[in-house]
Amino acid sequence: MSESTVCQAGVEQDAMVQNPDPLVLAFCCNWCAYTAADLAGTSRLQYPPFVRIVRFMCTGMIHPNLIIDALTKGADGVIVCGCHPGDCHYIEGNVRMKSRAEAIELMLEDFGLEPERFRLEWVGASEGVKFAHVMRDMTRQIQDLPPSPYRTD
Numbered sequence: 001m002s003e004s005t006v007c008q009a010g011v012e013q014d015a016m017v018q019n020p021d022p023l024v025l026a027f028c029c030n031w032c033a034y035t036a037a038d039l040a041g042t043s044r045l046q047y048p049p050f051v052r053i054v055r056f057m058c059t060g061m062i063h064p065n066l067i068i069d070a071l072t073k074g075a076d077g078v079i080v081c082g083c084h085p086g087d088c089h090y091i092e093g094n095v096r097m098k099s100r101a102e103a104i105e106l107m108l109e110d111f112g113l114e115p116e117r118f119r120l121e122w123v124g125a126s127e128g129v130k131f132a133h134v135m136r137d138m139t140r141q142i143q144d145l146p147p148s149p150y151r152t153d
């Protein structure tokens, strides 16, 4: 019997993953990443069903506490997706998010969380393929970790 199987989402899933049923939150800006997610959907590109999308108008509106809150209330991973540098519809929201991401990465250790549980990616509105790829990659990375120590189920 093969060590890996292909799940319904078209993702090769290793039978030995530590967390087969993770909760991954994708915080997406409205103008680029959410549009890319929509494009992935209308293009029938598949990504794991463990990803839950939360829409923000801009990544610059995402306070670090929201990410830490999510990770300490049971999310196994959080990925923030915004416009490429220079493309933010609010001029420099994504630049602010980049600075905050560096602070969040430092905070994760204080909460006993692996750095792989948080990621920041730039995904343009026309990049549905990239969006699906990034979600598959993030999910695989989270599945290789044990469930969040903050998970209660």
Ligand code: FES
Pocket (backbone or CB within 6 Å): 029, 030, 031, 032, 033, 057, 058, 059, 060, 082, 083, 087, 088, 089, 090, 093, 094
């Ligand atoms: S509008 Fe997309 S990151 Fe600001």
